[in-house]
Amino acid sequence: MNAPRELGDGQGEPSAPHQPVHAPRPMPAAMLEALMARFGDRCSTAMALREQHGRDESPFDVPPPEAVVFAESNDEVAAVLALANAHRVPVIPYGAGTSLEGHLLAVQGGVSLDLSRMKRILSINAEDLTVTVQAGVTRNQLNAEIRHQGLFFPIDPGADASIGGMSATRASGTNAVRYGTMKENVLGLTVATPGGRLIHTGSRARKSSAGYDLTRLYVGSEGTLGAICEITLRLYPLPEAVSAAVCSFESIDAAVRTTIAIIQMGVPIARCELLDAHAVRAVNRHDKLTLREAPMLLMEFHGSEAGVAEQAATVQEIATEHGGTGFEWATTPEERTRLWTARHHAYLSALQMKPGCRAVTTDTCVPISRLAESINASVEEVEASGLPYFIVGHVGDGNFHMGYLIDPGIPAERETAEGLSARMVARAIALEGTCTGEHGIGLHKQGFLLQEAGEGAIDQMRALKRALDPNDIMNPGKIFL
Known part of the structure; x- marks a missing residue:
C-alpha cells in the first residue's frame, strides 16, 4: 500500500476552486428558430425560466443559458443534441436542479435541456428486482410506485433528485453504507450521444463481461459525454423490520469512533448519519424537535425482527462504551419519517440560522x-x-x-x-x-480532481471527452479544463 501523502505533498498549497470563465458561444439564430419550430412553447427564452435553470447552490454567479428546452421523449433529446452539434452550441442536461457544485451552470451559454417531463416508469420486473425508468422520474416518485409490490430503491441523496441526475452525478446518500451508490445500482442506460444517436448500455442481467463497461463510463460523467434518457436499476425487497435510533455524544470524536467500531465489527447497519451540535440545533428549530443539542448519530437497521433487535443491541453496547447517551428508538413509520425528514432538512435548516x-x-x-x-x-x-x-x-x-x-x-x-x-x-x-x-466535481472541484488523480489520469479523461464529444457541446467547462 502506498504511504499516505502529506498535506499538499507535491502540489504546494491546496488549490482554490476553479473560477469559471464566462465565454459564451453565441447561439445562431437558425438554431433557435429550429428549436422554436420543433418544440413550440416547450422552447423558451424567458429570463425567469432561464435564470431558474442557470443557478444552483454553488457559490458561483454565472449568466443563465440562452434557451430552455423541455424534452418529452428520447427522440426529442437526440434531436436537440443533433441540432446543437451541427451548430456547435453547448447543451446542459437538467433534471431537478439539486446539484451543489455548479454542474448545471451555463458557463459557455447554450441550451438547458430539461428532462423533468420524462417521468414514466417504463417497466417493473419484480421477479428480477429491476425497474426501467425515464430520466425525469424522481426517487420519491419511484418508491411510491413500487412500494405496493414490496420493493424499494434505496439510494437517498436527501433531495428528491431525478434518477437521471443521480446517475449522471454518481449519487449516493444515507443508505450507501449498506446498499452502495448509483454505481452499484445502475444496470443499464439509454443515452443520447452528442451526435444525436441513441445507444443502449448494459442489460437487466446482474453481471456481464461483454465489451467495455459503458454504463459505468456514463454514470458519474456529469452530463459531459451524453444525455441519459432511460435507466435500468436494481431494486430491493422492503425489509421485514426497520428500526431507527438516535444517540448523543459529548464530542464529535466519540461519535465518529463509535461509527468506526460499528463498521469494523461488521454490523450490517443500513444508515449511520452524523449531525454536529450546530446541525442538531438547526433542525430542532426548523422541525420543532427536542433533540439534545450535542453531536448525534442517527442510525437505522433493516432486516428480520430478530436481526434488527440484535443489530440495535450491539450498536447500543458499542456506543455506550464510547460515552453515548440518551438512546431514543423510533420503530413506527411516523417516528422514523419525522427523524429522517429533519435530517434531510439539515442544509436548509442551517441556512436559517x-x-x-x-x-x-x-x-x-x-x-x-x-x-x-x-x-x-x-x-x-x-x-x-x-x-x-x-x-x-x-x-x-x-x-x-x-x-x-x-x-x-x-x-x-x-x-x-x-x-x-x-x-x-x-x-x-x-x-x-x-x-x-x-x-x-462540476466547477467547484476541478483543481482538487487534478490533485487527486494527477495529470496523466486527467489527460485520459480529456481524451475520452474528445473522442465521444469532439465538438465539446456536452456541458462544457465541467470536471476538468
Missing part, C-alpha cells in the same frame, strides 16, 4: 479508519477561523459534509471559507481518500 447567508459546502470521503482524524482537524481549523458552520455526514462509509455559512456581501468570508474547504479536501487526499464522496 444566519438569515441572508449562503453556504460554501464541501464533502470528502476517506477510509473509515482515518475518518476521525479528518473530521477533527477540519473542526479545529473552522473553529479557529470564527466562521459559523455545520457538519452532517454519511459517516458509515467515511463521507462527511462541511457547510461554512458566509455573508455573500463580505468577500473576506467567502475567501476564508474557500481556504478552509481547500485544506479539508487536501487533507482527505493525503489520507488516501477523495475530494468528493458524492457531490461530484
Whole structure:
C-alpha cells in the first residue's frame, strides 16, 4: 500500500476552486428558430425560466443559458443534441436542479435541456428486482410506485433528485453504507450521444463481461459525454423490520469512533448519519424537535425482527462504551419519517440560522479508519477561523459534509471559507481518500480532481471527452479544463 501523502505533498498549497470563465458561444439564430419550430412553447427564452435553470447552490454567479428546452421523449433529446452539434452550441442536461457544485451552470451559454417531463416508469420486473425508468422520474416518485409490490430503491441523496441526475452525478446518500451508490445500482442506460444517436448500455442481467463497461463510463460523467434518457436499476425487497435510533455524544470524536467500531465489527447497519451540535440545533428549530443539542448519530437497521433487535443491541453496547447517551428508538413509520425528514432538512435548516447567508459546502470521503482524524482537524481549523458552520455526514462509509455559512456581501468570508474547504479536501487526499464522496466535481472541484488523480489520469479523461464529444457541446467547462 502506498504511504499516505502529506498535506499538499507535491502540489504546494491546496488549490482554490476553479473560477469559471464566462465565454459564451453565441447561439445562431437558425438554431433557435429550429428549436422554436420543433418544440413550440416547450422552447423558451424567458429570463425567469432561464435564470431558474442557470443557478444552483454553488457559490458561483454565472449568466443563465440562452434557451430552455423541455424534452418529452428520447427522440426529442437526440434531436436537440443533433441540432446543437451541427451548430456547435453547448447543451446542459437538467433534471431537478439539486446539484451543489455548479454542474448545471451555463458557463459557455447554450441550451438547458430539461428532462423533468420524462417521468414514466417504463417497466417493473419484480421477479428480477429491476425497474426501467425515464430520466425525469424522481426517487420519491419511484418508491411510491413500487412500494405496493414490496420493493424499494434505496439510494437517498436527501433531495428528491431525478434518477437521471443521480446517475449522471454518481449519487449516493444515507443508505450507501449498506446498499452502495448509483454505481452499484445502475444496470443499464439509454443515452443520447452528442451526435444525436441513441445507444443502449448494459442489460437487466446482474453481471456481464461483454465489451467495455459503458454504463459505468456514463454514470458519474456529469452530463459531459451524453444525455441519459432511460435507466435500468436494481431494486430491493422492503425489509421485514426497520428500526431507527438516535444517540448523543459529548464530542464529535466519540461519535465518529463509535461509527468506526460499528463498521469494523461488521454490523450490517443500513444508515449511520452524523449531525454536529450546530446541525442538531438547526433542525430542532426548523422541525420543532427536542433533540439534545450535542453531536448525534442517527442510525437505522433493516432486516428480520430478530436481526434488527440484535443489530440495535450491539450498536447500543458499542456506543455506550464510547460515552453515548440518551438512546431514543423510533420503530413506527411516523417516528422514523419525522427523524429522517429533519435530517434531510439539515442544509436548509442551517441556512436559517444566519438569515441572508449562503453556504460554501464541501464533502470528502476517506477510509473509515482515518475518518476521525479528518473530521477533527477540519473542526479545529473552522473553529479557529470564527466562521459559523455545520457538519452532517454519511459517516458509515467515511463521507462527511462541511457547510461554512458566509455573508455573500463580505468577500473576506467567502475567501476564508474557500481556504478552509481547500485544506479539508487536501487533507482527505493525503489520507488516501477523495475530494468528493458524492457531490461530484462540476466547477467547484476541478483543481482538487487534478490533485487527486494527477495529470496523466486527467489527460485520459480529456481524451475520452474528445473522442465521444469532439465538438465539446456536452456541458462544457465541467470536471476538468
